[in-house]
Amino acid sequence: xxxxxxxxxxxxxxxxxxxxxxxxxxxxxxxxxxxxxxxxxxxxxxxxxxxxxxxxxxxxxxxxxxxxxxxxxxxxxxxxxxxxxxxxxxxxxxxxxxxxxxxxxxxxxxxxxxxxxxxxxxxxxxxxxxxxxxxxxxxxxxxxxxxxxxxxxxxxxxxxxxxxxxxxxxxxxxxxxxxxxxxxxxxxxxxxxxxxxxxxxxxxxxxxxxxxxxxxxxxxxxxxxxxxxxxxxxxxxxxxxxxxxxxxxxxxxxxxxxxxxxxxxxxxxxxxxxxxxxxxxxxxxxxxxxxxxxxxxxxxxxxxxxxxxxxxxxxxxxxxxxxxxxxxxxxxxxxxxxxxxxxxxxxxxxxxxxxxxxxxxxxxxxxxxxxxxxxxxxxxxxxxxxxxxxxxxxxxxxxxxxxxxxxxxxxxxxxxxxxxxxxxxxxxxxxxxxxxxxxxxxxxxxx
Numbered sequence: 001x002x003x004x005x006x007x008x009x010x011x012x013x014x015x016x017x018x019x020x021x022x023x024x025x026x027x028x029x030x031x032x033x034x035x036x037x038x039x040x041x042x043x044x045x046x047x048x049x050x051x052x053x054x055x056x057x058x059x060x061x062x063x064x065x066x067x068x069x070x071x072x073x074x075x076x077x078x079x080x081x082x083x084x085x086x087x088x089x090x091x092x093x094x095x096x097x098x099x100x101x102x103x104x105x106x107x108x109x110x111x112x113x114x115x116x117x118x119x120x121x122x123x124x125x126x127x128x129x130x131x132x133x134x135x136x137x138x139x140x141x142x143x144x145x146x147x148x149x150x151x152x153x154x155x156x157x158x159x160x161x162x163x164x165x166x167x168x169x170x171x172x173x174x175x176x177x178x179x180x181x182x183x184x185x186x187x188x189x190x191x192x193x194x195x196x197x198x199x200x201x202x203x204x205x206x207x208x209x210x211x212x213x214x215x216x217x218x219x220x221x222x223x224x225x226x227x228x229x230x231x232x233x234x235x236x237x238x239x240x241x242x243x244x245x246x247x248x249x250x251x252x253x254x255x256x257x258x259x260x261x262x263x264x265x266x267x268x269x270x271x272x273x274x275x276x277x278x279x280x281x282x283x284x285x286x287x288x289x290x291x292x293x294x295x296x297x298x299x300x301x302x303x304x305x306x307x308x309x310x311x312x313x314x315x316x317x318x319x320x321x322x323x324x325x326x327x328x329x330x331x332x333x334x335x336x337x338x339x340x341x342x343x344x345x346x347x348x349x350x351x352x353x354x355x356x357x358x359x360x361x362x363x364x365x366x367x368x369x370x371x372x373x374x375x376x377x378x379x380x381x382x383x384x385x386x387x388x389x390x391x392x393x394x395x396x397x398x399x400x401x402x403x404x405x406x407x408x409x410x411x412x413x414x415x416x417x418x419x420x421x422x423x424x425x426x427x428x429x430x431x432x433x434x435x436x437x438x439x440x441x442x443x444x445x446x447x
Contacts, residue, residue, distance in 0.1 A: 110136075110362055111362050111363050111389045112136070112139065112363065113271075113365060113409035113411045113414065114217060114411055115136050115217075116359065116360070116362060116363055117221070117248075117271055117273060118217070118224060120273060120276055120334075120358045121221075121224050121225060122228060122232045122275050123224055123227040125171060125174040125224075126167075127163070127166075127174070128167070128174065128224055128227070130163040131160050131163045131164045131167065131171075131190075131220060132160075132217070132220045132224075134155075134156040134157070134159040135156065135157075135160050135213060135216055138153050138156045138209065138210075138213045139210075139213070141153045141155075142210060146206075147204050147206055149206060150201050150206055154198070154201045157198050157201060158198075160216075161194050164187075164194065168187065171183075171223065172187070174227045175226050176227060176228060177229070179226035179227075179229075180226075182226055183222075183223050183226035183227070186219050187223060190216060190219040190220065190223070193212065193215055193216045193219060194216060196212060197209070197212045197213070197216065200212055225248075228275070231246040231247065232275070232339065233340040235278055236343060239279050239329075239343070241440060242279055242282065242283065242440060243282035243285065243286035243438060243439070243441055243442055244274070244278045244279055244282040244438070244439045244440060245272060245274030245278050245281040245282040245285055245434070245438055246274055246437050246439055247274050247275065247437035248271060248272060248273055248274055248275065248434050249271075249272045249285055249431060249435060249437055249438070250269065250270070250432040250433045251269075251270050251272065251288055251429050251430060251431050252267050252268070252269055252270070252430050252432055253268045253270060253426060254266070254268075254426070254428050254429075255267075255268070255420060255424055256424060256425045256426075256427050257419060257420065257424050258423055258424055258425070260419060262419075263416065266413055266419070266420070267412075267413060268365075268413050268416070269413065270408050270409070270411070271408055271409060271411050272284060272285060272367075272434070273407055274437060276334035276341065276358045276359050276407075277332045277405055277408075278332075279330065279332050280329055280369055280379070280405045280407040281407045281408065282438055282440075283327070283381075284407065284408075285431070285434075285435070286438065286441055286442055286443050287318060287381055288429045288430075288431060289431065289435070289438075291428075292311075292318060292381060293308065293426050293429050294427065294428050294429065295425065295426070296309070296426050297422070297424065297425055297426070298422055298423065298424045298425075299422060300384070301421045301422050303387060304386075304387055304388060305384040305385060305386055305387060306385045306417055306420050307384040308384075309370070309380075309381040309383050310381075310382050316380070316382070317379075317380025317381045318381040320442070322442070326380055327380060327381075328377055328378055328380050329377070329379050329380065330343045330344045330376065330377040331343065331344055331346065331371070331376040331377060331403075331404075331405055333346070333347060333357060333405065334357065334358040335347070335356065335358065336355070336357070336358055337355075337356075344376050344377050346376065346402055347402030347403070348402060348403070352402070355402065357401045357402055359406035359407070359408075359409075361386055361398060361400045361406060362389065363386075363389065363409050363414075364386065364387060364388070364389045364414055365387075365409055365411075365414035365417055366385065367383060367384075367407060367408040367410065368384055368385075368386070368400070368404045368405055368406045368407065369382070369384075369404060369405045370382040370383060370404075371404065379405065385410060387417060387418060
């Protein structure tokens with residue numbers, strides 16, 4: 001199985017699984033982190049027979065470890081919070097692309113997948129964001145024990161209500177003309193819902209707060225989506241003939257869980273974000289409609305990621321029947337402050353070390369494309385879901401952001417990802433909504 005790291009043998013050492021004596025924890029610096037990353041992801045030049053021989057020796061002796069070295073990124077980046085920096089003499093500090101919203105870089109990292117998707121929409125309407133933020137902040141208010149949390153929640157609700165009252169006309173003016181009636185209807189529901197939440201708080205019913213908060217934020221997110229008119233930019237010409245998702249789509253992935261008395265199957269709701277990764281999300285949705293993943297096993301589950309998408313046989317990606325070749329897609333990274341994604345190159349290679357990705361590896365269940373480490377445009381069908389949250393690490397302070405294409409998040413039942421293991425079977429992935437946003441769907445072509 002290929003993808004995140006190219007060599008299955010020489011790169012099979014994971015820093016998180018090495019004996020502690022093998023890791024210079026006390027001396028890890030930015031330079032050392034970079035060196036470890038490079039040492040564990042060198043391209044292999046061994047012949048197949050040599051690889052097999054080395055692999056057997058490693059298994060027999062000191063290093064019976066799983067393949068791939070993505071763990072170095074998680075161990076060094078997500079745990080220590082150190083960015084992967086090029087300290088070579090030729091490195092330069094480019095002017096970083098500034099984020100659209102300061103809320104994305106101030107305070108603790110946003111970990112909720114719904115919030116990340118809402119903030120990632122291509123809109124510029126301060127009034128609706130001022131309604132959204134205090135509603136999002138209810139999550140932190142509820143971390144306070146007991147009914148004392150309700151005092152903070154009440155302040156959040158009042159702030160959101162005040163912002164909606166004062167900014168409603170600005171919000172309405174920001175709605176796309178073709179969606180204005182729907183947006184106004186949602187705003188009315190939002191107003192009513194906030195009154196109901198206020199009554200819940202006054203009644204000191206703490207248990208009902210989170211459910212109502214989720215409902216209100218769904219209204220907010222839908223209003224924000226109604227502010228997007230069409231697709232905001234042109235995909236580069238070389239990718240325009242590929243399946244492209246111009247907007248968002250929702251899919252449900254049903255997984256059959258084996259050998260677990262507590263759970264038989266899981267259904268994961270996934271939102272694919274074509275606004276920020278149209279080629280990547282389009283490729284995946286096209287494969288879903290081809291039933292490419294149906295019946296495929298989970299192929300990696302090591303506590304850091306869950307991964308699948310490697311088909312049976314020698315191919316390590318999707319073979320397009322029309323060309324009889326592996327269909328590959330480019331690395332695709334959207335940065336805050338930019339109107340369209342960067343293609344085919346990492347942010348590190350661009351010198352954008354401080355740039356904030358629009359879809360960061362912050363949430364448990366972040367969905368991204370696996371690829372070969374040194375070939376940015378080698379992704380095809382293998383995908384992975386991150387099992388770590390950025391507890392202490394802000395966006396782009398780990399080695400994954402800006403290096404791998406994030407194109408969606410699991411928004412429901414994401415905690416069950418941790419229960420999956422190698423051999424569990426994806427029974428089906430079915431489109432719930434958004435298929436009409438897929439342009440150039442190759443699955444409709446015979447073959």
